[in-house]
Amino acid sequence: MKDVVSLKKKLAAEADPETKAWFDNYLKGAIEYRGLKTPLVRKILTAHIRDQGLKKQPISEQVEFAKQLFKSKFAEDKFAGILFTQSHLMKQLTTKETLEFxxxxxxxQLLFDWSTVDWYxxxxxxxxxxxxxxxxxxxLGAWHKSQNLWQxxxxxxxxRSVVDHPRYTKKIMALAKVLIKEDERFIQTAVGWVLSDLSKIEPKIVEEFFHNNLPQVHxxxxxxxxxxxxxxxxxxxxKRQVGQFSK
Structure with a gap:
């Protein structure tokens, strides 16, 4: 799409070598960076949406615009796709359609590194x-059956967004119990991240989980x-005493 090509050129023109070097070092080559910080990506995208009249285009073309951004190998392009999805597509698509998207x-496999996946x-x-x-x-929880690590x-x-809603606690703990059996680091840390937030609200439940699953937890x-x-x-x-499954 011409709109996407134009946006990519704008992003490339603002790339900073020092910013690229910092991100490359931080992400350890997980994904390629152009060299733009988040506020600049948002500023360029916002101006592009206005100048191109993207919000007036049919929803099908807006969806395709986002998909083309996600197809890019560059993190900033994908992040622009995330911002566009968050600010525009989600307001027009149903919950089911957004989940299918x-x-x-x-x-x-357009989301393939921990940073972009977590932003999404x-x-x-x-x-x-x-x-x-x-x-x-x-x-969403059923995605734990996917063969795709990132899904x-x-x-x-x-x-993490609903740890303060008690009705989700049982589902979070059931999902954690399944996922913690995996030895994959990025699955383990996903469980840890959510339970860390939940532990501020339901410490006893989270404490019991870690005691019961200690051998499997990294x-x-x-x-x-x-x-x-x-x-x-x-x-x-x-954990030091248990030893096994430690990373």
Whole structure:
């Protein structure tokens, strides 16, 4: 699409070598960066949407515009796609359509690094979950069965947005119980991230989970994601004793 080509040229023109070097070092080559910080990407995208009259185009063309951004190898282009999805597509698509759109991105392997996936979870899937019904939570949680590592991570991370809603606690814990069996680091840390937030609200439930699943939990998760629990030091001590499955 001409609109996408034009936007990519604008992003490329503002790329900064020092910013690129910083991101490349931070992400360790997980995805290629042009060299733009988030506020600049948002500024360029906002102006492009206005100048091109994108909001006046049919929804099908807006969806295609977003998909073409996600097809790019550059993180900033994908982030522009996330921002466009969050600010424009979600307001026009139904919950089911947004979830199907998201599934397609994973199916086509257009989301393939932890940084972009987490941004997508925080800006699209989390808000979608927060504003939807329990059936949406069930559909999203079912992604844990996917063969795609990043889609499995995305089955858990969005639940950070609803840890303060008691009705989701049982579902979060059931999902955590399944996912923690995986030895994949990015699955383990997804569980840890959500439970870290939940531990501020339901410490006893989270504490019981870690005690019951300690052999399967990576040491990184215990060290980084149990800090809000009164038993943090005890869990670290017990994990050193257990030893197995530690990373």
């Amino acid at each position: 998201s599934q397609e991105l994973f199916k086509r 979870c925080v800006r699209v899937l989390g808000p979608l979950l927060k504003d939807s019904t329990m059936s949406m939570a069930t559909s 499995r991570r995305a089955s858990m991370v969005p639940f 040491r990184e998760v215990i060290d980084r994601h149990t800090k809000y629990l009164p038993c943090h030091k005890e869990l670290k001590r017990l």
